[in-house]
Amino acid sequence: MIQSLLIANRGEIAVRIIRTCREMGIRTVVAHSQADTDSLPVRMADEHVCIGPAPARESYLNVRNLVTAGVLSGCDALHPGVGFLAENSGFARAVQEAGLIFVGPEPDVIDLLGDKIRAKKSAKDLGIPVIPGTAGSVSDAKEALRAAESFGFPVIVKAAAGGGGKGMRVVRAPAELADVLAVASHEAEKAFADGTVYMEKYLEDPRHVEIQIVADGKGDVVHLGERDCTVQQNHQKLIEESPSPVVTPGLRSKMGEDAVRLLRGLGYTGAGTVEFLVKDGAHYFMEVNARVQVEHPVSEMVTGVDIIRQQILAASGESLEIRQADVKLGSYAVEARINARSAGRVAQFLSPGGYGVRMDTFLYAGYNVPPWYDHLVAKLIVTGKNRAEGLNRLARALGELVIEGIVTNIESQKKIVAHPRFRKGDYGTGFLAEIMKEGAL
């Protein structure tokens, strides 16, 4: 078993990992930048090591300092958290070469899943439905046009190394295709140092539904049901729920089986998410997030499985504590992300409480939210017997939450939760843009 864990991350995910480690009797060392000296994870961890100045490039992305901090502070493992270096195979290799356990999949698996073209091909080879598209990269405009006409406009051009919407372009008319290919490739080159792009059919206003996986790396792979993350702004998820209002029991078992088959086929270790688009009752593989995700608590609250704990067990070479037959779905959970729209000192902070409420945050009254990092400051998760009860509880809990001193999206989240279309569950990924246009936000 892992005895001592370096946490190469910050904010709420660092707090989240420390909590499980403390319950498991694992010593925690938090690596932090100079801007995070007063942060909650630094205060909570058993030990802490400053690994660089405020800019992430010199601290949370500084492979040498992170690995050295892990070795010199006597850790036997490193948890990358989410974001930063969590899906960087070079980092995972450096961690392993230094003799530490990397809490995540093997570097070769990270490499494969990070290449969207190879990942899609792996899924297709295993008989998992994928969005119709080019089998590999596209560069020739004429060839691209022929392909686009075979599966029909609109099409989307994506960066092979992509993520976060960069290098992604929708093309509705054949005449635009050649120009868009060039622009997307240039954008991908700038963002990811790799101009390779591919093309697939663009699904209008689909649902974003993902399957949570835990795997022990020895062939045991269990899925914890789905999360519906359709409420997004510019590809940034804002509200995540489980079960999805559009997933039937039949579709759920198909998606679950597909996700398990894919990650078992890859020899996957730890926590991962297989993302699908769902349109008209059919699911299409999109990509795998080879790490724990921000919205993992939703699945934890539905299934009662501590995902971070399973990750640590798997990384230690132990077995998972759960079998597929024991996974109980049926109750409801939803998460609202609380994002800061300004940095600064939190003058007042009151966390909601009561029955069915969980708050994952690193805020405290008096804390200075630094301007350097991700804007996520809290995750409010609530449970309910069903969606209606859960959403009423979320509205109630959002009403109790007080964060003063910084600007947040609490009010906007309240409006989304109260919106009749959200309550009905009848929308696609364009929902947020549409209601913003209506002036509802």
Add this chain to the structure above:
Amino acid sequence: MELKELYALMERFEKSGLSEIVYKKDGEEVTLKKGSTFVLPTAQAMPMPAMPVPGAHPAPAGAASDAPARHAADTEFVRAPLVGTFYRAPAPDAPPFVEKGDTVRKGKPLCILEAMKLMNEFQAEFDLEVVAILVDNGKMVEFGTPLFEVRRV
């Protein structure tokens, strides 16, 4: 400023009719405001109430925690630019690069920081006198740990 002094200041301020006080001493500055329960430090990190977390203690993993956080008015710190192991000499049986009281010319080595099996030699960025060596040989240092107290010459 000692925490004790700060708490005493807060207590007196609380009882006073003042709405704001700025207190300066030895280059440190503390501002207290009424209607706010917080201290806005400028020279030092904000004092935190201890978290009631079992097993938690505030010491950094490195041995550098006992290094002094302040230097004299006419001196300055040379700080670790990376996380690593601090070595005073180029080899275990070699004499240290510098001793307390030595004058070191710009560009001459001060110490080695080992990180990921690489020996990184660190040189003086200006002509200096070594006033104090703040870290023991072979100890871990964090980013920003004061290694030497020096005086420009």
